[in-house]
Amino acid sequence: MKKYIPFLLFLGTIWCSLAMTERKATTVVNGDTPVWEVLRGLGEKAPNHEITVLPKKASTEIGRRIVHFGSAKSVRQQSAHFVCTSCHNTEKEFADLRDNDPQKRLDYAIEHNLPFLPGSPLYGVVNRSSFYNGDYEKKYGALVEPTRNNLREAIQLCAVECSQGRELKNWELESVLSYLWTLELKMEDLKIPAENYNKYTENTEDAASLIAEIKSYYHEDSPAHFVAPPEDRKAGYGLEGDASNGEYIYKLSCLHCHEDQRYSMFDLNDGKLSRNLLAKHFPRYSYYSSYQMIRYGAPSHPGKSAYMPQFTSEKMSNQQVEDLRAYLTKK
Numbered sequence: 269m270k271k272y273i274p275f276l277l278f279l280g281t282i283w284c285s286l287a288m289t290e291r292k293a294t295t296v297v298n299g300d301t302p303v304w305e306v307l308r309g310l311g312e313k314a315p316n317h318e319i320t321v322l323p324k325k326a327s328t329e330i331g332r333r334i335v336h337f338g339s340a341k342s343v344r345q346q347s348a349h350f351v352c353t354s355c356h357n358t359e360k361e362f363a364d365l366r367d368n369d370p371q372k373r374l375d376y377a378i379e380h381n382l383p384f385l386p387g388s389p390l391y392g393v394v395n396r397s398s399f400y401n402g403d404y405e406k407k408y409g410a411l412v413e414p415t416r417n418n419l420r421e422a423i424q425l426c427a428v429e430c431s432q433g434r435e436l437k438n439w440e441l442e443s444v445l446s447y448l449w450t451l452e453l454k455m456e457d458l459k460i461p462a463e464n465y466n467k468y469t470e471n472t473e474d475a476a477s478l479i480a481e482i483k484s485y486y487h488e489d490s491p492a493h494f495v496a497p498p499e500d501r502k503a504g505y506g507l508e509g510d511a512s513n514g515e516y517i518y519k520l521s522c523l524h525c526h527e528d529q530r531y532s533m534f535d536l537n538d539g540k541l542s543r544n545l546l547a548k549h550f551p552r553y554s555y556y557s558s559y560q561m562i563r564y565g566a567p568s569h570p571g572k573s574a575y576m577p578q579f580t581s582e583k584m585s586n587q588q589v590e591d592l593r594a595y596l597t598k599k
């Protein structure tokens with residue numbers, strides 16, 4: 269028996285190396301594979317918000333609690349007014365991530381019973397490379413610059429400016445980021461035909477165009493355009509409103525924050541009283557005009573009071589504002 273040992277060892281070594289090379293060659297890309305894993309396999313540089321080691325107190329679970337409930341156990345609430353999910357969904361918001369059309373976004377929200385919110389979804393945020401795009405630069409000025417290509421800075425800006433809260437401690441920030449990595453895009457989220465998957469596993473010269481191909485299936489940024497209220501608020505945006513669409517906007521958007529004073533002191537419900545109040549002020553040049561609120565939001569006072577974020581044209585179209593008006597004014 270003894271004399272066979274070297275031979276067996278030899279066989280073992282061969283088997284091991286075969287198994288290893290085989291594992292490399294069969295690196296599979298399927299629907300569950302994270303998009304970043306595929307991109308990295310093709311040689312794409314890791315993003316600067318990658319986490320290599322989590323600091324001691326940090327964990328993904330703490331991050332999840334901060335995002336959804338505003339606190340990680342004993343630490344005081346990140347913000348007295350909001351949690352991240354007051355304004356951001358943690359689900360995907362389009363069936364096809366190349367879309368940006370607010371009506372498709374609403375249709376998807378209706379179908380999946382999601383709120384219709386002013387912020388971009390946190391789902392897939394780690395797959396973006398630029399933040400607070402477009403007109404947000406006008407709103408927050410120099411504050412936006414460091415966040416432009418830095419997700420950590422973007423989170424901190426939102427913690428202080430959007431949430432009107434305090435800055436996250438480093439271990440809280442890393443926890444939030446770690447949770448956001450659990451919301452990264454998977455291959456099945458993209459409308460890439462599955463038969464294309466094979467070519468992403470090959471060691472090819474043309475990796476750069478494969479990377480570009482994959483990225484063409486989603487947005488690496490969230491475009492943002494501010495819109496003004498209509499000049500003549502009586503006439504509105506001059507579009508015929510669809511009350512049934514407006515009902516969804518009222519319920520999935522306005523009531524998300526205003527029902528039972530969930531995130532705002534201004535209490536609204538689906539009763540006649542609330543709807544009449546909003547309907548009456550809609551065409552006025554007053555603080556309570558929904559044109560005013562939707563397009564400009566309510567002003568923020570750092571660290572003091574809750575404010576209402578405005579909706580960009582990507583998050584609510586003029587047509588949808590008229591749909592809301594039609595619902596509220598419906599007899």
Ligand code: HEC
Nearest residue numbers: 350351352355386387388399400422423426430431490577
């Ligand atoms: C009161 C509403 C509100 C709250 C609360 C809020 N945000 Fe935001 N956030 C926004 C808005 C509005 C934007 C800019 C529009 C957008 O998301 O594209 C934004 C932008 C961001 C961005 C950049 C997204 C992008 O694609 O440009 C990140 C990241 C972010 N917020 C994270 C958070 C986190 C984490 C929290 C909780 C600590 C939070 N936000 C709380 C409203 C809010």
Ligand code: HEC
Nearest residue numbers: 354355521522525531532533534556558561566574575576
């Ligand atoms: C992300 C949460 C959020 C969403 C969504 C939201 N609001 Fe608000 N809204 C607020 C907050 C916060 C205020 C500031 C009032 C306060 O102090 O609580 C406010 C203020 C207002 C006001 C001014 C009244 C006042 O007392 O300040 C009106 C009118 C209003 N919202 C209408 C709407 C309508 C219509 C919608 C749906 C299109 C809507 N809101 C969606 C959070 C929200």
